[in-house]
Amino acid sequence: MRQVLPCLLALLPLFCAAKLTVQILNPSEQAVGDAVVYAEPLAGKAPKGKLTGTIDQVNKEFVPLVSVVQTGTAIRFPNKDNIRHNIYSFSRTKVFDLRLYSGTPSEPVVFDTPGLVVLGCNIHDWMVGYLLVVDTPWFDTTNTKGLVNLDNLPSGDYSLRVWHPYQSAEIPAQKIRVGPGAETHFVFHMKLSPPPAAAHANY
Template sequence: MFKRALQKYAKHSYFLAIGLFYSQFASSADINLVLEDQHGQKLSGAVIELINASTHSASKTLPLAVMDQVHKQFLPELLVVQQGQQVNFPNSDNIRHHVYSFSQAKPFQLRLYSGQPKEPITFDQQGVVVLGCNIHDSMVGYIYVASSESVYKSDKKGLISLTLDTLPAQVSVWHPLQTAPLENKKIITINSQKQLLVTVNTSSPAPRNTFGSKFKAGND
């Protein structure tokens, strides 16, 4: 009788383990986020980051990212990197630039140079870094430094597809043209596997003849 009871317990434990496995698998969800501005226009270049996701492992080597300077513009205008990642700032123009940032997440400067700077810059603190050129005030660029590996950028149709291990989940939303201060991130909670519409209030980009308030204290 004891043997039969033991077999029954083992069988129950087996099915319980299988049930737990499939319940965890079923909890994962493929989510489509659609980003729009307050006028219903699809919003490209929005950054979505999963909150409380696994952070970058110190043992993992991150590739060297590149923020180029072409035709007196930063290319790309928005670069997304991981915390601790290095960024190279080549100058592909035939004139010199002086790249710098006052942002709290990474204040730095690359004094007047052409071609290749001496060494890349390490972005070791999460946040938003606004870039400028001390010679050409019309140049403005952004580096979004993510604290997790689960970070995405919306495409031209304002679409982001992501896979979440569990629901509900929280994500942060940021865009360089948001009306909220640049250091702010909008927090939303995803509760279902349905397509989710996310609205970000934006303002039209100001004429680029000055950095203006983008470099005031508090904009990190």
């Protein structure tokens, strides 16, 4: 019994964790993909999650277009094209410059401040990517159905936030409370502006 009890206590947070499902729709009730959804605890400090990530360059585009990571994450930027790229950002959250390269740079870029990072390429002006750095491990981006599932969310109070690079207005955060083992569903409506036109060139 003495050996079983510690095991049960270790598993208790998993049994008590909640599941949060969020769907984002536009005013016409159509799904919004590539939107960021994240839950910030209102009390205490959020634990650290996975602190590594990858943003690819494929066919002269950033893949994925929209990424979200926790503060302190180290991201690699593999170039999978047969031409060289020069990836950079002048965003206040993180300024960096990966000089003209092929393959994968030897050192990742660490994003240690929360906020938005807009990515670009000095060679291919139409290449734009978006990285949101958040102070929580509970996040994801919506799929083609506009859905996100945040599993293993400890019970408690959270600020639930959503964001998209093309949103026409800021969406107010929602204060939510999740109970032990609960399954909660939220729907947000978001109006998007047209994305910037991409003009590919032969270089």
